[in-house]
Amino acid sequence: MDSDSAVVADNINAIEDREATPRAKPPDKINIRDVAGEAGVSVATVSMVINNNPRISRATHGRVQRVIDRLGYRPSRPAQTLSGKYTQVIAVLLPALRHALADAYFGELLSGIADRAGKLGHKIIIEQAKPQYVKDGKHIELYERKFIDGYLCLGFNDKHKMLTDLATRQFPAIMVDNRFAGNQLDWIHCDYRLGAEQAMNCLLQLGHRKIAMIFAAPESATARDVLEVYTRRMAEQGMDRVDAWMADGMFTPEGGAAAAEKLAGAHPDLSAILCGNDKMALGAMHYLAQKGISVPNDVSIIGFDDIQHLPFIHPSLTTVHLPLYELGTAAVDRLIEKVRGKAGSVTEVLPTHLILRGSTSIVRNR
Secondary structure: OOHHHHHHHHHHHHHHHHHHOOOOOOHHHOOHHHHHHHHOOOHHHHHHHHOOOOOOOHHHHHHHHHHHHHHOOOOOHHHHOOOOOOOOEEEEEEEOOOOHHHOHHHHHHHHHHHHHHHHOOOEEEEEEEOHHHHHOOHHHHHHHOOOOOEEEEEOOOOOOOHHHHHHHOOOOEEEEOOOOHHHOOEEEEEOHHHHHHHHHHHHHHOOOOOEEEEEOOOOOHHHHHHHHHHHHHHHHOOOOOHHHHEEEOOOOHHHHHHHHHHHHHHOOOOOEEEEOOHHHHHHHHHHHHHOOOOOOOOOEEEEEEOOOOHHHOOOOOEEEEOOHHHHHHHHHHHHHHHHOOOOOOOEEEEOOEEEOOOOOOOOOOO
16 A cells, blocks of 8 residues: 555544544533433433432432533423422512612512522522513413422512413412402412501591591502501591592602692691602602601601611601511412412411601691
């Protein structure tokens, strides 16, 4: 064989050797069977390793895990649930609100949810139910494809008809700090009625009779609870046309300021304002201060929520304390119990209480 023929033969042999050697799969193409074959175990064993099944010995677990790491295998969530009944993942659904995660109210609830879920070995995912998300049925797909065990629904009210999808399909779901129309979903919330009764008792005992109300979202059951207590207590005091003493503050500081302006303009003799949340109360206080109306000397203010830092404003805000962190932890407990068949329907109310601070005082003649 001459030298040129030898080179050609060597090249052919090299090509044949390369073709005989299997090419390494990219990580995203590695599947559970590849891992099983490489580790010399069954697919069921790999699945049990992925799900931390205690039946697998430490030695086998370590060997399979090394193969998983070396091949770069990343199991999908459905694959992880093949050998287990639960995903140990909870979906927290939020409405399509701007800056929802920066909101003190949602932040306190989410803190309780995340802390409790983590302590119980569960993860949470946060999803916003934007119009396209709902239109595409993503909220349905999450559960049906076994990505999650169930839902905690925060910030929703009767307007959000997508909750009917969860109810009619009987997905494990709990509405947190509200109730859905017709009690179609399980729920757990703070006792807004008790809080409103305490707030009205406080103002009436301080001698206030011309009490205005800044409300928001009457399509929310808990907001209606506060409104109903206010209107009933004012009617008991002989207040005519109670609606004229109410204004929508849209749950925002800006809305609270605008509502206070409207109420003060219509009723310059008002002596107190009950607000449906603390942000509206802070907006009302800001407007009154700008107009030279003293809180509490001229007008007493009561809020709802007891968000952080209220003791450090001037005057500090009297408010109804909602146990939002505790509500979040309890919601996780109830959902897990429901998922695992240890609880039936969930209809639970957590107690509230009034915290007296500097924004309320005895009524004065103006």
